[in-house]
Amino acid sequence: MPFREIKVIAFDADDTLWVNEPLFRKAEDEFCELLQAYLPKDEANKLLFEVEMKNLPLYGYGIKPFTLSLIEAAIEISNNNTPIALIQKLIAKGKEMLDEPVELIDGIEDTLKQLNGDYKLVMATKGDLLDQERKLIKSGLESYFHHIEIVSDKTEKQYTKLVKHLDIAPNEFLMIGNSLKSDVLPVLNIGAHAIHIPFHTTWIHEMVEEEVKHPNFRSLSKATELFQYL
Template sequence: MSFQNIKVIAFDADDTLWVNETFFRKAEEEFCELLEQFLPKEEANKLLFDVEMKNLPLYGYGIKPFTLSLIEAAITISNGEMNIGLVEKLIEKGKQMLQEPIELIDGIDKTLNELSKKYRLVMATKGDLLDQERKLMKSGLEKYFHHIEIVSDKTEMHYRKLVKHLDITEKEFLMVGNSLKSDVLPVLNIGAHAFHIPFHTTWAHEMVHEEVNHPNFRSFTKASELLQVL
C-alpha cells in the first residue's frame, strides 16, 4: 500500500493523544458503588448507559453531559429518594474529571514531532469545546497542529467538510484514532485513509464488532509504528 499521496494527517484526541476513557470507567465504578443500596452494580451501570444514550442527541459528548447523566440516573435508580449529599458528590466527581492531569499516550509526542516535518497535522475530535481546548493546551502538543477541529460528532458529512476546508482530496487525507466507529469507518466510506490504534479501554457506544478489510486501512499497536510506513 502506498501513502505517497497523503498530505494531511488528522489525529483523534481522547485515547489517541492522551488518556481519557479510564477516567470515565473509574467514575462509573464509583457511581455504582454509591447507588448500590438501591440497585446492584451491574444493573446500575446498564441503567446509566441507557440514560447516556438517551441524552446523547441532546447533550452531546464530554464530561459535563456525563455528569448530568450521572445525576439523572441516580434520581431514577433511587426513585428520587437520594439525599442532596449524593448529588453534591456526583457534581464534584464531574469537576474532578475536568481537572485530571493530562497523561500522553506513549510515544505520541515523538511521533507527532517527526510527522509534522513531512505532513500537515490536524487534531480532529468530538466533545466539549472548552474541555478539549483545555486538554490540548495542557498537553503541550498544540505546536504540532496546523488546524484544530472540534465537532459534535464524527460522521461522513463532518469528514467531507473537513477535507474540503483543508483544500485537499479525500485520497490525500489520513485519519488516525482509537475508535473504529468514529475514526475509521466513516473515513473509509468517503474514500480517505484510516489508521487504527486501539486503546485498552473502549466505551460501549464506540465498539464495533466487525473486521475491517479495506485497502486504505491499517491497524497498529502503538503510535510510534506509524513512522515505519509514513
C-alpha cells in the first residue's frame, strides 16, 4: 500500500473542499465587459492578470486583494479616467463574491466522514484569514478537522512547519489538493505524500507544465477514489 504510513491527511480548501475559481472567472468576465469601451476583452484580462501578479507579494491571495487589483487595473485601462460609478461597481462585485454561498465539491463530505476517526484531518489552505474562516463555517465541514492551517502562501517552509506542529514525520503526512504548484510539488519536496484532484477551472498562476513522477504522488479524478489507496 503506497500510503500505509499516513497518520494525517490535509485537504486544500478552494476547489478541493468547495467551489471557488469560477467566482473569479465570472468576475473577470464582468470586469472586461465594464471596461470594453476602453480596451478589448483579451487585452483587459491580460492587464488585470499583470496587475494581480504585481500586487501578489504585497496583498497575497483572496477576494479582497483581487478587488483592489480590479480597481487598479480599471484606473490604468481608463488612463486615470475611471468613472466613480464604475469603481463602485467593482467594490460591490468584491463584496458580492465575499457573500457568495459555499458550494461543496461532490463527494467531499462523504469522504471526510469516512476518514474521520481513522486519520487526523487538517484543512491547509492559503488566502485571506477572515474569508477562509467564513467559508469554512458556511461549509458545515469545520467539525471534521483536527487542525486548521491558513497561510499567506504554500511553500516547503510552511509545510515543514505544519508537519512539525502536528508532531509527525513527513512520510506520515498526505496533502490533497487541486494545484500541482501549491498542493503537490512543495509537499513532495519535503518527503511527504500528495494527491492531485484537478478542478475543471484552474487559475493560470497555479498551472505548471512539468509532469509529476514521484512514488509518493497520485492523481485522482474525485475524492472518493482516495480509498483505493488507504
